[in-house]
Amino acid sequence: MILALLIAGKLLIRQGGDRPNREEKITGKQYFWRDKKEKNGYRLQQNLLDDHARILDKNNIRKATGSMSAMEEKFDRLVSDSFLKPGDVIGVSRRLYDHYGIYIGEGKVIHYADKTKDFGKDISIYETDLKGFIEGSKDYFVLHFPKEGGPPRKLRSSTNFNENPRERTGIFDFIFKAKYQLFSPEETIKRAKSRLGERAYNLTRNNCEHFALWCKTGVSFSRQVDMALSI
Incomplete structure (x- = not known):
């Protein structure tokens, strides 16, 4: 035992x-x-x-x-000048969900959202500043892709927090056990910019998390959808 x-x-x-x-x-x-x-x-x-x-x-x-x-x-x-690096998959934890985007440097983020909030009638992929992306959240996280492979995990910018919400296993972990391609920061940003202006948002098939993971790995997947289905 x-x-x-x-x-x-x-x-x-x-x-x-x-x-x-x-x-x-x-x-x-x-x-x-x-x-x-x-x-x-x-x-x-x-x-x-x-x-x-x-x-x-x-x-x-x-x-x-x-x-x-x-x-x-x-x-x-x-220990570096900035916690964020260009090409990062960045996210913020809202009350009931996580919102994702791609950090492209110089305080700019590309994400799938409405121009005034995460959800709305005019959702598209567009560029905003970091403050607008975080939108009042206490901190943000970046996805860490382990050298040994496997699913990405959150690295929170905060160093004092009681929980890492919505971290649980499921199909998401199974999918990322397979070897996936990890694009360079330059290629990740290029892929994000190639979809600027897109208006094909779908909560279960093409949301902000699908977009951000696709930019970094080529895998279009959402752990949040996976969790909802498993529940």
Whole structure:
């Protein structure tokens, strides 16, 4: 039973990506943690017993925790000038759903939405600024595509959050177990711009998530639709 729980825990850590984190000071002897990277006052640490990793700041405050793959990318983003990178799949968590787009750089996002809100009578693919895209949300996330393959996971821009909503397995995970093509940032942006002005929105077959994932991977899919169908 104990062995089964340990195995299940390791699988959860590997699959979970950026896990909910409460910023708190790490004290006492940390026997099973080793530094992997250090830059700009941040330290990326790995747990010697599993694939668990965490990021600490210069005051030993935990800023993030999750799988090593996810924490490596979040570390690189936290120590850089900007959390966002051109070609990112970016999203915001609304009350009942996630809204997606493609970050193209210089504070601009291409997404599938109405000009004044996510939904409306005039939905098209158009370019907006980051503030307009976030539209009052507390933070945003980018999709992390693990080096080892598998489904993308959210990396939240926040370092202090209690939950990562709408993260559950389903057909979405099965689809992305197969090897998919990951387009370069330049090609991702090119693909997004090629569909500017499109007005063929469909909630279940061609929504904002379908669009953003297609730009990055060539796979037109929506985890949110998958979840609704599984429920």
